[in-house]
Amino acid sequence: MFHTKTTGMKQLLVTIFFFTSFISHAQWLPGEYVDDLGNGSGDTYLYQVVMGEFSYPSTSCSLCGFFFQHIEADSSFFIQVYPYDEYLEKSWEKSSFQEVQLIKPSGNVAYLQSFCTEGGILFIEGEYIALIRSLEEKGEYIFSLVYHSAKGPKEYRFIFEN
Numbered sequence: 613m614f615h616t617k618t619t620g621m622k623q624l625l626v627t628i629f630f631f632t633s634f635i636s637h638a639q640w641l642p643g644e645y646v647d648d649l650g651n652g653s654g655d656t657y658l659y660q661v662v663m664g665e666f667s668y669p670s671t672s673c674s675l676c677g678f679f680f681q682h683i684e685a686d687s688s689f690f691i692q693v694y695p696y697d698e699y700l701e702k703s704w705e706k707s708s709f710q711e712v713q714l715i716k717p718s719g720n721v722a723y724l725q726s727f728c729t730e731g732g733i734l735f736i737e738g739e740y741i742a743l744i745r746s747l748e749e750k751g752e753y754i755f756s757l758v759y760h761s762a763k764g765p766k767e768y769r770f771i772f773e774n
Contacts, residue, residue, distance in 0.1 A: 706730060
């Protein structure tokens, strides 16, 4: 499970996100948690920052940033959503389980269960092994989440390289 080490770590993640937000197709990069003073903790993870899009029934597609992180030691994978490429994280009306569609480079599709928090984070933890198996191919992947809410569906979509 993802554990926020400190407020400083969150600031670091936001800084990393916006410093690299011009990247549309990224490779996995190494990261390390830091404390409030910027000292490394030794706890590492892999991450990518990509740009994608989101749309609501009443709007057309808009730019959206995605910071996704793979913490192999914890067998966890999460995605933080930043609508309109802003500093503010996405928030949903309530936490819920939602289905993620992952289109592989071969064109095959994997359907995975994610947990979307009110704070705008998608966790793919319960299906971690299925996700890792789905990411075995090298190449371009398309990630899609349709978040079903009382106000209608909201789609989030991005492309990344593995």
